Amino acid sequence: MVADAAASTQRLDRWLANVMGDLSRSRVKALIEQGHVTRDGAIARDPSEAVRPGARYTLTLPPPAPATPAAQRMDLSVLFEDDHLIVLDKPAGLVVHPAPGNLDGTLVNALLAHAGEELPVIGGAVRPGIVHRLDKDTSGVMVVAKTDRAHQALSEAFAARDLERAYLALVWGVPAEATFRIEAPIGRHPVDRKRMAVVPKGKPAATRVKLLRAWGTAVALVECRLETGRTHQIRVHLAHAGHPLVGDPLYLRRRPAAAKALPEELEARLAGFPRQALHAAVLGFTHPVTGQALRFETPPPPDLAELLSALWPDWGTIPTNPV
Template sequence: MRADRFLADAIGSLSRSRVKALMEAGHAFRDGATLTDPSETVRAGARYTLLVPPPVAATPQAQAIPLTILFEDRDLIVLDKPAGLVVHPAPGNPDGTLVNAVLAHAGDDLSGIGGEMRPGIVHRLDKDTSGVMVVAKSERAHRVLSDAFAARDLDRAYLALCWGLPEPLAGEVSAPIGRHPADRKRMAVVERGGKAATTRYAVKRAWGAAAALVECRLLTGRTHQIRVHMAHIGHPLVGDPVYLRRTPAAARLLPAAARDALLAFPRQALHAASLGFNHPVTGQALNFESPLPADMEGLLLLLDGNRA
C-alpha cells in the first residue's frame, strides 16, 4: 500500500490529498527519517509518524454578517442562506460572503481544513438562491460530507416558481448540461460535451396554466441544473436573470398585479427547502427544512388573489 493512503486510513480524520501534501512538505517520518515520497510502499515493521502543524489563518477574513443557524456542533453548521449572499469569495465578490460570515461566527471552533482554519464548503447555492446549506467545521466532516454529496447519498428538495404548467405534472428531465456554445457565462443543454444531468420534478401548486410551484430533486449536481432543465422544457423560473430570455406567453394569463410582480421579481424564484443527510461523525440521521422566504411567499399570495 502507498504510504499516503496507509497514513490516511490509519488516521481517519485526514483526506489522502491532505496527507500527501503534508508528506511532500516534510511532515512525515519513517523510523525517524523524513519521508517525502507519498507513493513509497509501506514497509512491514516500520514506525510511521505524521506531524500535523496547527492550522494557519484563512485568507478570507472574518466579517460579522448575521446568519440563521438551524443546527451546529463541533463538526458542522447547518444554516438558512438568504438570497443575495455569495457563498465563497471570488474575484467579483472578494468579501461579504458566507465564508467570511462563518469565519466570524465559528472562530476558534474551526479545527482546520487543508491546513487552514476555515469552513469547508461541500456544496453551494447560487448567490440569489435561498435555503438550507451545510458547512463543515472539521476535516473529517468535510471529507465525509463531500463524498456524500458526490455520491448523492442525501436528500435534497428545492421549491421553484416557474412560468406555465409543466406537463406531465410530475416527471424527470434527463438532458446533458455544459457551457453554452455562444455564451460561456451561461449553461445549456448540450448533446456534445455536456455532462449527464437528471432532475425530478413534481407540481405542488398551480395557478391555471400561468404559473406553478414545483418541487425539484437532483439526481446529479450540475451548475444551474434546475434553472437550465426547467427552461429547457419550456418553464423557466420566475425572475431568472440568465435563463428567462423574454416575457413568457403564460404571463398574459395572470391578473395585472400578479403579472407585474412576477415579471419584476429581481431573482430566480428558487429555494433549497430541505436537506437530509447522515451526520459525518455520529452517523445520526439529520433532516432540516426552511420555509419559503418572504419575497417568494409574497408572490404566492398575489397569485392567490391576496395582497402581498
C-alpha cells in the first residue's frame, strides 16, 4: 500500500491499523516490532515513526502459531525428577516458553518431548508445567511441575516466597556495602516498552545483595536473593543501584566508568561478554507432595565460569550462603 499525503502526520502503527481495518493497533505495533512491515523494501521496526507520503508499505502476516507447542527432543540437564516434578539446569540462550519470535525450540518444547502427557495443562497450553521462568540468557536451576497438585503447591510457594533462591551476578563497579537491600518499585519503562524500570507506580520489589568478591573498584561478584519476583528484577535493581550486569543488552547502556580501572585485555573480555552475567545458582523448596526439603545448587556455565576465573582464579571456593 502506498501512503498518501494525508497520512504524513500519523504514526505508522495507527495508520496501518486504520488501513488494514481488521487488525488492532496493538497487534500492528507488535508486527512492526517483529519485523513484519517494510517501507520501500526495507524493514521498518519503529511503530511511532511518521508515515512517509509516497512510500510503499508492506505488512506480511506470519503463519498462525500452533495452539499447542510441538514436542521437540533436546538434551536437558536434569538434576532431579520423580512423578511430580522435574528440576533442571537451564542453559543460557534457551527460551522457557513459546512467544512471538520464539515459537519453537523452547524449554517447553523439550519438556513435552521429555515428559509428554505428564505435564499439567494448569499452566496453560503454551506453558504446561511452568511455575517460574528465567530470562533467555540467564542460566541456572528451574523447577517444572508434572502434576496439577505439584503445580498448584509450587505456584503458591513462589507467590509466598516460601523457598530459597540465590543468583550469582557479575556487575560493574563495587558496592560500598558488603550487604544491602534494594527496595524500588518496578514497571514498564515509560518510553521503551521492551524494558522494565524503577517507576513510581510500579509493583513493589525488593532484592537483597551480598558482595562476594571485588576486583579493585572495577567489577564485583555479588549474590542476589529475591524477596519479590518481578520481570528482570535483579537486572533492573542492580542497574538502578549503579551496578549494571556485565554484558546486559538492555540495562547496560554505555561503557561504565569503572571499566577504566581494568587492564585493557581484561576490560575487552568483560565488554565483549555477549549476555547478562547472571546465573540462578540455588533453588531450595519443600517437595509439594512428600514434604521433603530439597535444595539444588549448580555452578555457572563454562562461558561465565571462564570470565570469573580470569578475574579470580579461586572464585569457585566462594560459598553461596544466605545474606
